[in-house]
Amino acid sequence: MARNKHDIEALITGVTSGDRGSLARCLRFVDDDPAFGRAVASRLHEHLRGARVLGITGNPGSGKSTVVDRVIENLRAAKKKVAVLAVDPSSPFSGGAILGDRVRMSRHFEDDGVYIRSLATRGALGGLSRSTFDSVRVLDAAGFDYVIVETVGVGQDEVDVVRLADTTVVLMIPGMGDDIQAIKAGLLEVADVFLINKSDREGAADLERGLRTMLSLVPHADNIWEPPIVRSIATKNEGIDELMKKIDRHATFLESEVGRQRLLSRQGEMFERLLDAALIDAGRAGLGNALEQARNSVRDGEDPYAAVTALVEAS
Numbered sequence: 001m002a003r004n005k006h007d008i009e010a011l012i013t014g015v016t017s018g019d020r021g022s023l024a025r026c027l028r029f030v031d032d033d034p035a036f037g038r039a040v041a042s043r044l045h046e047h048l049r050g051a052r053v054l055g056i057t058g059n060p061g062s063g064k065s066t067v068v069d070r071v072i073e074n075l076r077a078a079k080k081k082v083a084v085l086a087v088d089p090s091s092p093f094s095g096g097a098i099l100g101d102r103v104r105m106s107r108h109f110e111d112d113g114v115y116i117r118s119l120a121t122r123g124a125l126g127g128l129s130r131s132t133f134d135s136v137r138v139l140d141a142a143g144f145d146y147v148i149v150e151t152v153g154v155g156q157d158e159v160d161v162v163r164l165a166d167t168t169v170v171l172m173i174p175g176m177g178d179d180i181q182a183i184k185a186g187l188l189e190v191a192d193v194f195l196i197n198k199s200d201r202e203g204a205a206d207l208e209r210g211l212r213t214m215l216s217l218v219p220h221a222d223n224i225w226e227p228p229i230v231r232s233i234a235t236k237n238e239g240i241d242e243l244m245k246k247i248d249r250h251a252t253f254l255e256s257e258v259g260r261q262r263l264l265s266r267q268g269e270m271f272e273r274l275l276d277a278a279l280i281d282a283g284r285a286g287l288g289n290a291l292e293q294a295r296n297s298v299r300d301g302e303d304p305y306a307a308v309t310a311l312v313e314a315s
Protein backbone atom coordinates (compact mmCIF):
# COMPACT_ATOMS: atom_id res chain seq x y z
CA MET A 1 0.00 0.00 0.00
CA ALA A 2 2.67 2.44 -1.04
CA ARG A 3 1.32 5.95 -1.11
CA ASN A 4 3.95 8.45 -1.99
CA LYS A 5 4.33 12.04 -1.01
CA HIS A 6 2.67 13.13 -4.23
CA ASP A 7 -0.49 11.19 -3.37
CA ILE A 8 -0.60 12.78 0.05
CA GLU A 9 -0.22 16.30 -1.32
CA ALA A 10 -2.95 15.75 -3.91
CA LEU A 11 -5.28 14.29 -1.31
CA ILE A 12 -4.65 17.12 1.11
CA THR A 13 -5.38 19.69 -1.57
CA GLY A 14 -8.63 17.87 -2.31
CA VAL A 15 -9.61 17.55 1.33
CA THR A 16 -8.88 21.16 2.25
CA SER A 17 -10.71 22.48 -0.81
CA GLY A 18 -13.85 20.59 0.18
CA ASP A 19 -13.78 17.79 -2.39
CA ARG A 20 -15.95 14.95 -1.07
CA GLY A 21 -14.24 12.23 -3.10
CA SER A 22 -10.82 13.17 -1.72
CA LEU A 23 -12.25 13.29 1.79
CA ALA A 24 -13.78 9.81 1.52
CA ARG A 25 -10.57 8.38 0.05
CA CYS A 26 -8.42 10.04 2.66
CA LEU A 27 -10.52 8.72 5.54
CA ARG A 28 -10.48 5.23 4.07
CA PHE A 29 -6.68 5.26 3.70
CA VAL A 30 -6.32 6.61 7.23
CA ASP A 31 -8.38 3.68 8.51
CA ASP A 32 -6.41 1.09 6.60
CA ASP A 33 -2.89 2.31 7.09
CA PRO A 34 -1.56 3.71 10.37
CA ALA A 35 1.63 5.07 8.79
CA PHE A 36 -0.38 6.92 6.18
CA GLY A 37 -2.75 8.21 8.84
CA ARG A 38 0.13 9.62 10.83
CA ALA A 39 1.71 11.19 7.77
CA VAL A 40 -1.52 12.87 6.71
CA ALA A 41 -2.45 13.96 10.21
CA SER A 42 0.89 15.65 10.85
CA ARG A 43 0.88 17.24 7.41
CA LEU A 44 -2.55 18.73 8.16
CA HIS A 45 -1.35 20.66 11.18
CA GLU A 46 -1.20 23.96 9.30
CA HIS A 47 -4.68 23.45 7.83
CA LEU A 48 -6.55 22.95 11.09
CA ARG A 49 -9.51 25.27 11.57
CA GLY A 50 -10.42 24.38 15.13
CA ALA A 51 -13.48 22.17 14.72
CA ARG A 52 -15.30 21.46 17.94
CA VAL A 53 -15.27 17.79 18.79
CA LEU A 54 -18.31 16.34 20.56
CA GLY A 55 -18.21 12.83 21.97
CA ILE A 56 -21.53 11.04 22.40
CA THR A 57 -21.30 7.81 24.29
CA GLY A 58 -23.57 5.36 26.08
CA ASN A 59 -24.71 1.77 26.11
CA PRO A 60 -25.88 0.06 22.93
CA GLY A 61 -29.39 1.14 22.03
CA SER A 62 -29.50 4.05 24.49
CA GLY A 63 -30.38 6.39 21.63
CA LYS A 64 -27.02 7.85 20.65
CA SER A 65 -27.73 7.96 16.92
CA THR A 66 -31.18 9.43 17.51
CA VAL A 67 -29.62 12.15 19.67
CA VAL A 68 -26.89 12.78 17.10
CA ASP A 69 -29.55 13.12 14.41
CA ARG A 70 -31.27 15.82 16.49
CA VAL A 71 -28.01 17.55 17.27
CA ILE A 72 -27.18 17.64 13.56
CA GLU A 73 -30.58 19.21 12.89
CA ASN A 74 -29.92 21.81 15.54
CA LEU A 75 -26.44 22.69 14.28
CA ARG A 76 -27.61 22.80 10.66
CA ALA A 77 -30.28 25.30 11.62
CA ALA A 78 -27.38 27.48 12.81
CA LYS A 79 -25.62 26.89 9.44
CA LYS A 80 -22.82 24.86 11.02
CA LYS A 81 -21.14 22.13 9.01
CA VAL A 82 -21.22 18.81 10.83
CA ALA A 83 -19.30 15.57 10.44
CA VAL A 84 -20.14 12.39 12.33
CA LEU A 85 -17.87 9.43 13.01
CA ALA A 86 -20.05 6.59 14.26
CA VAL A 87 -17.92 3.88 15.77
CA ASP A 88 -19.37 0.39 15.46
CA PRO A 89 -18.09 -1.75 18.27
CA SER A 90 -18.73 -4.90 16.22
CA SER A 91 -20.05 -6.52 19.33
CA PRO A 92 -22.56 -9.38 19.24
CA PHE A 93 -25.43 -7.24 20.52
CA SER A 94 -25.02 -4.42 18.08
CA GLY A 95 -24.19 -6.22 14.89
CA GLY A 96 -26.60 -3.93 13.13
CA ALA A 97 -25.22 -0.69 14.49
CA ILE A 98 -23.91 0.63 11.20
CA LEU A 99 -27.22 -0.03 9.51
CA GLY A 100 -29.00 1.53 12.48
CA ASP A 101 -26.83 4.66 12.27
CA ARG A 102 -27.57 4.94 8.57
CA VAL A 103 -31.30 4.65 9.07
CA ARG A 104 -31.36 6.99 12.07
CA MET A 105 -29.42 9.76 10.35
CA SER A 106 -30.45 9.07 6.77
CA ARG A 107 -32.34 12.30 6.23
CA HIS A 108 -29.03 14.17 6.48
CA PHE A 109 -27.25 12.17 3.79
CA GLU A 110 -28.32 14.52 1.00
CA ASP A 111 -27.16 17.60 2.89
CA ASP A 112 -23.83 19.04 1.67
CA GLY A 113 -23.11 20.44 5.11
CA VAL A 114 -23.23 17.00 6.73
CA TYR A 115 -20.83 14.10 6.43
CA ILE A 116 -21.46 10.79 8.16
CA ARG A 117 -19.02 7.92 8.32
CA SER A 118 -19.21 4.65 10.21
CA LEU A 119 -16.01 3.12 11.47
CA ALA A 120 -15.57 -0.52 12.39
CA THR A 121 -13.62 -1.33 15.51
CA ARG A 122 -10.54 -3.32 14.72
CA GLY A 123 -9.04 -5.83 17.07
CA ALA A 124 -5.70 -4.04 17.29
CA LEU A 125 -4.90 -2.35 20.57
CA GLY A 126 -5.04 1.38 20.09
CA GLY A 127 -6.27 0.92 16.53
CA LEU A 128 -9.61 2.56 17.08
CA SER A 129 -8.36 5.59 18.93
CA ARG A 130 -5.55 6.04 16.45
CA SER A 131 -7.73 6.05 13.35
CA THR A 132 -10.41 8.15 15.06
CA PHE A 133 -7.85 10.77 16.15
CA ASP A 134 -6.49 10.94 12.60
CA SER A 135 -9.96 11.09 11.05
CA VAL A 136 -11.07 13.93 13.34
CA ARG A 137 -8.07 15.91 12.20
CA VAL A 138 -8.87 15.26 8.54
CA LEU A 139 -12.47 16.40 9.07
CA ASP A 140 -11.28 19.51 10.89
CA ALA A 141 -9.04 20.42 7.96
CA ALA A 142 -11.93 19.71 5.58
CA GLY A 143 -13.77 22.62 7.19
CA PHE A 144 -16.40 21.01 9.39
CA ASP A 145 -17.35 23.22 12.32
CA TYR A 146 -18.35 20.25 14.46
CA VAL A 147 -17.10 16.68 14.48
CA ILE A 148 -19.32 14.34 16.46
CA VAL A 149 -17.92 10.98 17.54
CA GLU A 150 -20.60 8.44 18.48
CA THR A 151 -19.30 5.47 20.39
CA VAL A 152 -20.42 2.78 22.81
CA GLY A 153 -18.27 3.47 25.84
CA VAL A 154 -17.42 -0.12 26.61
CA GLY A 155 -13.73 -0.81 26.13
CA GLN A 156 -10.66 1.15 27.18
CA ASP A 157 -10.02 2.01 23.57
CA GLU A 158 -13.45 3.60 23.42
CA VAL A 159 -12.94 5.61 26.58
CA ASP A 160 -9.74 6.87 24.95
CA VAL A 161 -11.74 7.97 21.94
CA VAL A 162 -14.06 9.91 24.18
CA ARG A 163 -11.09 11.58 25.79
CA LEU A 164 -10.23 13.25 22.53
CA ALA A 165 -13.49 15.16 22.51
CA ASP A 166 -13.72 18.76 23.68
CA THR A 167 -17.11 18.03 25.17
CA THR A 168 -18.34 14.57 26.06
CA VAL A 169 -22.01 13.71 26.48
CA VAL A 170 -22.71 10.46 28.33
CA LEU A 171 -26.14 8.95 27.69
CA MET A 172 -28.01 6.93 30.25
CA ILE A 173 -31.49 5.52 30.17
CA PRO A 174 -33.94 4.86 33.00
CA GLY A 175 -35.31 1.51 33.96
CA MET A 176 -32.17 -0.53 33.54
CA GLY A 177 -31.99 -1.58 37.18
CA ASP A 178 -28.66 -0.78 38.71
CA ASP A 179 -27.92 1.89 36.12
CA ILE A 180 -25.30 3.88 37.84
CA GLN A 181 -23.12 0.92 38.69
CA ALA A 182 -23.26 -0.16 35.08
CA ILE A 183 -21.51 3.00 33.98
CA LYS A 184 -17.81 2.55 33.64
CA ALA A 185 -15.98 4.58 36.26
CA GLY A 186 -13.81 6.04 33.49
CA LEU A 187 -16.89 7.43 31.79
CA LEU A 188 -18.09 9.19 34.94
CA GLU A 189 -14.80 11.04 34.94
CA VAL A 190 -14.89 12.07 31.31
CA ALA A 191 -18.55 13.11 31.22
CA ASP A 192 -19.05 16.83 30.69
CA VAL A 193 -22.80 16.54 30.31
CA PHE A 194 -25.08 13.66 31.32
CA LEU A 195 -28.11 13.05 29.15
CA ILE A 196 -30.89 10.91 30.56
CA ASN A 197 -32.46 9.86 27.28
CA LYS A 198 -35.70 7.89 26.95
CA SER A 199 -37.09 10.03 29.77
CA ASP A 200 -40.54 8.99 28.58
CA ARG A 201 -39.81 5.76 30.42
CA GLU A 202 -40.37 5.27 34.08
CA GLY A 203 -37.50 5.91 36.44
CA ALA A 204 -35.92 9.06 34.98
CA ALA A 205 -36.25 10.93 38.30
CA ASP A 206 -34.72 8.02 40.25
CA LEU A 207 -31.87 7.80 37.82
CA GLU A 208 -31.23 11.53 38.06
CA ARG A 209 -31.22 11.39 41.87
CA GLY A 210 -28.86 8.43 41.89
CA LEU A 211 -26.58 10.15 39.48
CA ARG A 212 -26.48 13.34 41.54
CA THR A 213 -25.55 11.36 44.64
CA MET A 214 -22.85 9.57 42.72
CA LEU A 215 -21.46 12.83 41.37
CA SER A 216 -21.38 14.40 44.81
CA LEU A 217 -19.28 11.45 46.02
CA VAL A 218 -16.89 11.64 43.11
CA PRO A 219 -15.86 15.27 42.71
CA HIS A 220 -15.16 16.08 39.10
CA ALA A 221 -11.49 16.26 38.23
CA ASP A 222 -11.60 19.93 37.25
CA ASN A 223 -13.30 20.82 40.48
CA ILE A 224 -15.00 23.72 38.76
CA TRP A 225 -17.11 22.31 35.97
CA GLU A 226 -19.92 20.29 37.47
CA PRO A 227 -21.41 18.10 34.77
CA PRO A 228 -25.06 19.09 34.34
CA ILE A 229 -27.78 16.47 33.93
CA VAL A 230 -30.29 16.94 31.12
CA ARG A 231 -33.34 14.79 30.43
CA SER A 232 -34.39 14.06 26.87
CA ILE A 233 -36.77 12.17 24.66
CA ALA A 234 -34.73 12.20 21.50
CA THR A 235 -37.44 10.61 19.39
CA LYS A 236 -39.68 13.61 20.18
CA ASN A 237 -36.89 16.19 20.01
CA GLU A 238 -37.46 17.02 23.68
CA GLY A 239 -34.53 18.20 25.77
CA ILE A 240 -32.24 18.69 22.79
CA ASP A 241 -32.31 22.51 23.00
CA GLU A 242 -31.33 22.21 26.64
CA LEU A 243 -28.53 19.80 25.70
CA MET A 244 -27.22 22.28 23.11
CA LYS A 245 -27.22 25.04 25.74
CA LYS A 246 -25.14 22.93 28.11
CA ILE A 247 -22.74 22.03 25.30
CA ASP A 248 -22.31 25.73 24.51
CA ARG A 249 -21.80 26.54 28.16
CA HIS A 250 -19.11 23.90 28.32
CA ALA A 251 -17.42 25.49 25.30
CA THR A 252 -17.34 28.77 27.20
CA PHE A 253 -15.86 26.97 30.19
CA LEU A 254 -13.12 25.55 27.96
CA GLU A 255 -12.05 29.10 27.14
CA SER A 256 -11.36 29.82 30.80
CA GLU A 257 -7.94 29.26 32.34
CA VAL A 258 -8.97 25.96 33.94
CA GLY A 259 -10.59 24.89 30.69
CA ARG A 260 -7.44 25.67 28.72
CA GLN A 261 -5.38 23.64 31.16
CA ARG A 262 -7.74 20.77 30.65
CA LEU A 263 -7.41 20.93 26.88
CA LEU A 264 -3.63 20.98 27.24
CA SER A 265 -3.66 17.95 29.50
CA ARG A 266 -5.78 16.17 26.90
CA GLN A 267 -3.15 17.01 24.31
CA GLY A 268 -0.67 15.32 26.62
CA GLU A 269 -2.86 12.23 26.84
CA MET A 270 -3.27 12.22 23.11
CA PHE A 271 0.49 12.33 22.74
CA GLU A 272 0.82 9.21 24.92
CA ARG A 273 -1.83 7.34 22.89
CA LEU A 274 -0.27 8.33 19.58
CA LEU A 275 3.16 7.35 20.84
CA ASP A 276 1.91 3.95 22.01
CA ALA A 277 0.29 3.29 18.65
CA ALA A 278 3.39 4.42 16.74
CA LEU A 279 5.70 2.28 18.89
CA ILE A 280 3.53 -0.79 18.45
CA ASP A 281 3.50 -0.31 14.68
CA ALA A 282 7.24 0.32 14.54
CA GLY A 283 7.96 -2.58 16.88
CA ARG A 284 5.88 -5.02 14.88
CA ALA A 285 7.31 -3.81 11.59
CA GLY A 286 10.81 -4.26 13.04
CA LEU A 287 10.16 -7.92 13.76
CA GLY A 288 9.95 -8.74 10.05
CA ASN A 289 9.67 -12.42 9.17
CA ALA A 290 10.41 -13.50 12.71
CA LEU A 291 6.88 -12.47 13.71
CA GLU A 292 5.22 -14.82 11.24
CA GLN A 293 7.56 -17.63 12.22
CA ALA A 294 6.76 -17.13 15.90
CA ARG A 295 3.02 -17.07 15.11
CA ASN A 296 3.37 -20.36 13.30
CA SER A 297 5.28 -22.00 16.10
CA VAL A 298 2.61 -20.89 18.63
CA ARG A 299 0.03 -22.40 16.30
CA ASP A 300 2.10 -25.59 16.35
CA GLY A 301 2.01 -25.66 20.13
CA GLU A 302 4.89 -23.50 21.36
CA ASP A 303 4.25 -21.65 24.64
CA PRO A 304 3.14 -18.06 23.81
CA TYR A 305 5.24 -16.58 26.64
CA ALA A 306 8.33 -18.33 25.37
CA ALA A 307 7.61 -17.12 21.84
CA VAL A 308 7.17 -13.49 22.93
CA THR A 309 10.30 -13.54 25.08
CA ALA A 310 12.35 -14.99 22.26
CA LEU A 311 11.02 -12.43 19.78
CA VAL A 312 11.59 -9.43 22.01
CA GLU A 313 15.08 -10.55 23.01
CA ALA A 314 16.05 -11.13 19.39
CA SER A 315 14.82 -7.74 18.19
Ligand SMILES: Nc1nc2c(ncn2[C@@H]2O[C@H](COP(=O)(O)OP(=O)(O)OP(=O)(O)O)[C@@H](O)[C@H]2O)c(=O)[nH]1
Nearest residue numbers: 060061062063064065066094097197198233234235
Ligand atom coordinates in the same frame (compact mmCIF):
# COMPACT_ATOMS: atom_id res chain seq x y z
N1 LIG B 1 -38.89 5.63 23.97
C1 LIG B 1 -37.80 6.20 23.45
N2 LIG B 1 -37.10 5.57 22.50
C2 LIG B 1 -36.00 6.16 22.00
C3 LIG B 1 -35.56 7.42 22.46
N3 LIG B 1 -34.44 7.74 21.79
C4 LIG B 1 -34.17 6.72 20.95
N4 LIG B 1 -35.12 5.75 21.07
C5 LIG B 1 -35.19 4.48 20.31
O1 LIG B 1 -34.19 3.59 20.79
C6 LIG B 1 -33.72 2.75 19.74
C7 LIG B 1 -32.20 2.82 19.63
O2 LIG B 1 -31.84 4.10 19.21
P1 LIG B 1 -30.45 4.42 18.55
O3 LIG B 1 -30.40 5.88 18.33
O4 LIG B 1 -30.17 3.55 17.38
O5 LIG B 1 -29.47 3.99 19.72
P2 LIG B 1 -27.86 3.89 19.69
O6 LIG B 1 -27.41 4.16 21.06
O7 LIG B 1 -27.30 4.72 18.59
O8 LIG B 1 -27.64 2.34 19.34
P3 LIG B 1 -26.25 1.63 18.89
O9 LIG B 1 -25.55 2.55 17.93
O10 LIG B 1 -26.70 0.36 18.25
O11 LIG B 1 -25.48 1.40 20.15
C8 LIG B 1 -34.45 3.21 18.48
O12 LIG B 1 -35.55 2.37 18.25
C9 LIG B 1 -34.91 4.61 18.84
O13 LIG B 1 -36.06 5.01 18.13
C10 LIG B 1 -36.35 8.09 23.49
O14 LIG B 1 -36.02 9.18 23.95
N5 LIG B 1 -37.44 7.41 23.94
Ligand SMILES: [Mg+2]
Nearest residue numbers: 064065100101
Ligand atom coordinates in the same frame (compact mmCIF):
# COMPACT_ATOMS: atom_id res chain seq x y z
MG1 LIG C 1 -26.00 4.22 16.97
